[in-house]
Amino acid sequence: MEKSTETVWASGEKRVFNLPTNSKDFKRYKIVVTSNHGYSEINGAKTYIVAELEFKEVVSISKVLIFNNSKYKYYSSGWIDIDAHVDEQTYLNVGMNDLSIIPESAWSQLQGEVELCYYTDDPTKTEASFNIETDPFTLAEEWEDKEIKIIEYTDDPNQTESKITIETEPFTIYDELGDSVDVLYYTDDPSKTSAELNITANYSPLDELEGDFDVVTWTNDEEVIAGNRDMMLTYDALPFEQLIVQPTDIALYGDVKKVVATKVTENSPEGILRMAASFDSGLTWKTYRFNKWLDLDIQDTTLFKRKGMNLDTLNAIPEKDLIALTRIAYYFDSSKHYENSYSLDEVKMVVDAPRHAVEFRDMSLQLLNTTATIDLIFSGNKLTGVLDDADQGKVKYRVLLNGKTYYPADGNFTRLAASPFNIELNIDERNVNFGEENTLKVEFQDYWGAVDSREIKFIGSYSGLMFMDESGDFLSDTFGGILKQLDYGVIIAGQTTLTKKVRIKNLLGYAVDHVYLEMDKKFETDGVEVQLSRQADPFLPIDYLTYGLIQPEDSIDFYIRIATDIHAKPNPNGNFEMKVTADRV
Incomplete structure (x- = not known):
């Protein structure tokens, strides 16, 4: 605080002084009196009194x-736009203290660029940080389909x-430019009066003929005229560009496990072949990109050629994404600019279904179903188990936590999967009632x-390798948050504190090995050493501690x-x- 130029104080007057902002805390402050006004005489002595x-x-x-779509807004059971001018008072009146109250469904309503505008009256704050969690991408x-610019600095x-x-x-320049293109030629040669452009392409005048045509020949070969020998016409050409759509649905009596497409020979030249799949008898078509099905207009041959599935993509589609497949469409490129053509040998469906031709007459058939069984283990907030069906049929399941839907999130059962099926599911501690009894229910169906x-x-408890004090209280939570500290009180320089026991307990739900304990180096202070020991008496200080196999629920003690x-x-x-x-x- 700077030297005051205050005048005489009135009786009972109260004044406020703002001290400069400090990054440290102080135990003592000194008040210096620089004026001789307003003193009192006590027993003949002049005295200054701070009441x-x-x-x-x-x-x-x-x-x-x-800030989104040129408007400032805040959330209160829904997005509310701020139409007035935004100033400091606006932040104080309607600004949000906690963004975590905004649900994911509300964030998805914001289209385009979203800006987080932060206000504080703390003059020492120079930056703000936000943690944003997104779906994997x-x-x-x-x-996809966007122009990309790469800027390099050196x-x-x-x-x-x-x-x-x-x-x-693979693509050619004709895929990008089409069949019509202008070529602009520039030269600084003053003697040049014309330019020539030579184009080499796989092209025949017959390519210009639309539809079917007949080849008419004439010969005076008596053997041919007599019918003793056939006239042969040889024509080397590429096939016409064509879109082939499977006219009827695939007859399936089970689940499609795989679609296999092969070339005529492994060394055959590769032209352009693209494929699309339909799951609704050809009403709509889809292509498989980025491990998911995307809509595709197969009538747009340019789009089909660009985004349709190639042979490798079709052969690599997993079984779970082939359920309800009904038809396949093909696009063959006949571009005269290609020297190669694609030779497709076959496309076959691998279907998991019985194929024995058994005929029953005048008899009844009874199906005996055995209910599926499940073995479950819950440890370290992890649910593991095996879901099995003695009939070797498919099974599915769902999980409820304290009577509420947990997995899958929509409350439905998982897709049918072949048994035995392994279950491994982490239970988020944020959905668990700590210190109370929780109920985990697994419903399963064959x-x-x-x-x-x-x-x-x-x-309800934490999971992980958890630190605990000697009374059994947790020192930190699963996410690294501090719950309780080892308090050594005031430490006098040159002294060594008493020893405190710390326990580390395996609440991971599985066994661990090569356990390694050490102090975080970034908290080191000159002249102060945090010492570790396996035992309390005698205390043998060491920089780090290592331990071997620790089973679930087991614990080890060490001293600090x-x-x-x-x-x-x-x-x-x-x-x-x-x-x-x-x-x-």
Whole structure:
């Protein structure tokens, strides 16, 4: 606080002084009286009296608004636009304190670019950070059908050009330019009066004939005229560009396991062949890209040629994405600019279905169904088990936590899958009631619709390699948050503290090996050493601790103390953290 130029104070007057912002906390403040006004005489001595002194901490304010589609807005049971001019008072009146209250469904309503506008009255704050969680995606999905610009920076004065290697599907310049193109020619040769362009292409005048045509010949060969020898016409050409659509549905008596397409020979030249699939008898068509089905207009041959499935893509589609396949369409390219053509040998469906021709007459058939069974283990907030059906049929399941839908999120059963089926599911601690009894219910169903269920009851707790004090209280949570600290109180320089016992418990749900414990180096302080030991008496300090196999629910104990140097600098809020790593068995 700067030197005051205040005048005489009135009796009972209260004044406020703002101290400069400090990054440190202080135990003592000094008041210097620089004026001789307003003193009192007590027993003949001049005395200055401070009647009352009060310190108040100023709490900073932080507010957030959303800027989207040229408008500022905030969320309150829905998005509310701010039509007025946005200033400091707007942030204070309607700004949001916590963005986590906004549901995912609300964020999906915002189209285009979204800006997070942050306001604070803290003069020491220079930046703000936000954690944003999104669904997994690839750059190929984000950049599809978009123009991409790559900007390179280098401080190499000798570099004159940049090289970028891009791997794409095969194409020719005619795929990009079409059949009609203008070529512009420039030269600074003053003697040049004309330009020539030579184009080499696989082309025949017969390519210009539309539809079917007849070839008429004449001969005076008596052998041919007498019918003793046939006249042969040989014509080497590419097939016409054609779109072939399967006219009828594929007759399926089971589930499609795989679609296999093969070429005539492995070494045959590759032209352009593209395929599409239909799941509704040809009403709509789809192509498989980025591990999912996307809509495709097969009548647009340019689009079909660009985005249709090639042979390798079709052969690699997993079984789960072939359910309900009914038809396949093909596109063959007859471009006269290609020297190669595609030779397709066959396309076959591998179907998991009985093919024995058994005929029954005058007899009844009874199907005996055995209900599916399940074995479950719940440990470390992880649910594992095996869902099996003695009939070797397919099975499906769903999981409920405390009576509410947990997996799948929509409440439906999973897709039917071949048995035995392994279940591995992590239970999010944020959905668990801590310290209370929770109920985990697994409902399962076989191919014929027989439903059964199993329930597991457990007390809500954390999962992971968890630190605990000697009283059994957790020191941190699953996500690394601090729940409780080992408090050593005031430590005098040159002394060594008492020893505290810490326990690490395996709540992962599986065994671990090669457990490694050490102090986090970024919290080290000169003259202060955090020491570890396997035992309390005698305490044998070591930089790190290693342990072998630890089974689920097992624990190990170790000991911690703090040793200080006489010259260690004072630190009113010193702290340290530990790290643990391990390998899954």
